[in-house]
Amino acid sequence: MTAAPLATLAETAERVNLLGLTRPELEAFVASLGSKPFRARQLMHWMYKRGVDDLAAMTDLARDFRALLGERAEIRTPEIVTAQQAGDGTRKWLLRADSSQAFEMVYIPETDRGTLCISSQVGCALDCSFCATAQQGFNRNLTAAEIVGQVWLANRELGYAPGGDRIITNVVLMGMGEPLANFRSVVPAMRILLDDLGFDLSRRRVTLSTSGLVPQIYKLAEESNVALAVSLHAPDDELRNQLVPINRLHPIAELLAACWHYIDEQNGRSVTFEYVMLEGVNDSPAQARALARLLAGHPAKVNLIPFNPFPGTRYRRSPDAVIAAFRDELLQRGVMATVRRTRGEDIDAACGQLVGRVIDRTTVRLGSRGQVVQI
Numbered sequence: 001m002t003a004a005p006l007a008t009l010a011e012t013a014e015r016v017n018l019l020g021l022t023r024p025e026l027e028a029f030v031a032s033l034g035s036k037p038f039r040a041r042q043l044m045h046w047m048y049k050r051g052v053d054d055l056a057a058m059t060d061l062a063r064d065f066r067a068l069l070g071e072r073a074e075i076r077t078p079e080i081v082t083a084q085q086a087g088d089g090t091r092k093w094l095l096r097a098d099s100s101q102a103f104e105m106v107y108i109p110e111t112d113r114g115t116l117c118i119s120s121q122v123g124c125a126l127d128c129s130f131c132a133t134a135q136q137g138f139n140r141n142l143t144a145a146e147i148v149g150q151v152w153l154a155n156r157e158l159g160y161a162p163g164g165d166r167i168i169t170n171v172v173l174m175g176m177g178e179p180l181a182n183f184r185s186v187v188p189a190m191r192i193l194l195d196d197l198g199f200d201l202s203r204r205r206v207t208l209s210t211s212g213l214v215p216q217i218y219k220l221a222e223e224s225n226v227a228l229a230v231s232l233h234a235p236d237d238e239l240r241n242q243l244v245p246i247n248r249l250h251p252i253a254e255l256l257a258a259c260w261h262y263i264d265e266q267n268g269r270s271v272t273f274e275y276v277m278l279e280g281v282n283d284s285p286a287q288a289r290a291l292a293r294l295l296a297g298h299p300a301k302v303n304l305i306p307f308n309p310f311p312g313t314r315y316r317r318s319p320d321a322v323i324a325a326f327r328d329e330l331l332q333r334g335v336m337a338t339v340r341r342t343r344g345e346d347i348d349a350a351c352g353q354l355v356g357r358v359i360d361r362t363t364v365r366l367g368s369r370g371q372v373v374q375i
């Protein structure tokens, strides 16, 4: 990928946020200030290894260079509006996008890992009928700096000490928004998460979750190698058209072909298919068998998600016994399946519950509001 025209950016009144720059972009930026590429590596070390956001504190940078940086650049994370902690230790932050809008991120601690769920957009235009974010509408894409800034900020809020054990071991792009509808910011942000001078996360510990933007999945296969998760939620097109309206543009057969292509290209292990369990809608044994027919023999895992209700929804969560029976049908047919434990329900931080604060600017949407998706 080519670097952004940073010299031009640096010359504008607005200071460049260093957090959103990949290593080549940061090298280009320091070159535009007349400095050597190794300065970019020093900056990354300060920002990501030591968690420093004050340019003046970067004491091994020459004083003149620091002064110039201070004029042209900054390290700016999203601002916290509110922070909440659930009884099970799950934490949720509302982060400011601008004076009137906000998005959310969630940290889920477990015994063997800590997962940070980050957002890629303020709201979402894809209008999935079971999703609280969809009810808010869509306002704008987050920048690469705002995406990377969530991880930086969470590390600080969780008390990560430079050189100490990782607190955030996994990052999932499953918060507000459709990541592949914000391809231009999401891909560089993921590069920074994986860069050994960045957050140095393994590609298997960074997961991008999509509702099924097929052309972008093919493009992603050329540009990234993170783990892929797909919101499937139905075993046939008729039902999926209702639950995930993007299916009208990219039906299940097309979507699965793109998934298998991604795994082939990226030498990946498997695609995770998310399947929210909605009572009486998609949870019958016959639907489990239909799902198994789609996925058996392919590199697929199914993650069954008990539905988390939100105000105004018409759906109910499937009973535990129904979810277990659905899982067993899949397992008996050779499809790997697990049930996701619901976390953070008491602070509305569970899957599908993130709402943020969004002023809807969507002009055209799928689902009940329109027929064509705008991305």
Ligand code: SF4
Pocket (backbone or CB within 6 Å): 124, 125, 126, 127, 128, 131, 132, 133, 134, 175, 176, 177, 178, 210, 211, 231
């Ligand atoms: S499930 Fe994901 S893609 Fe669908 S509306 Fe919600 S945030 Fe958007």
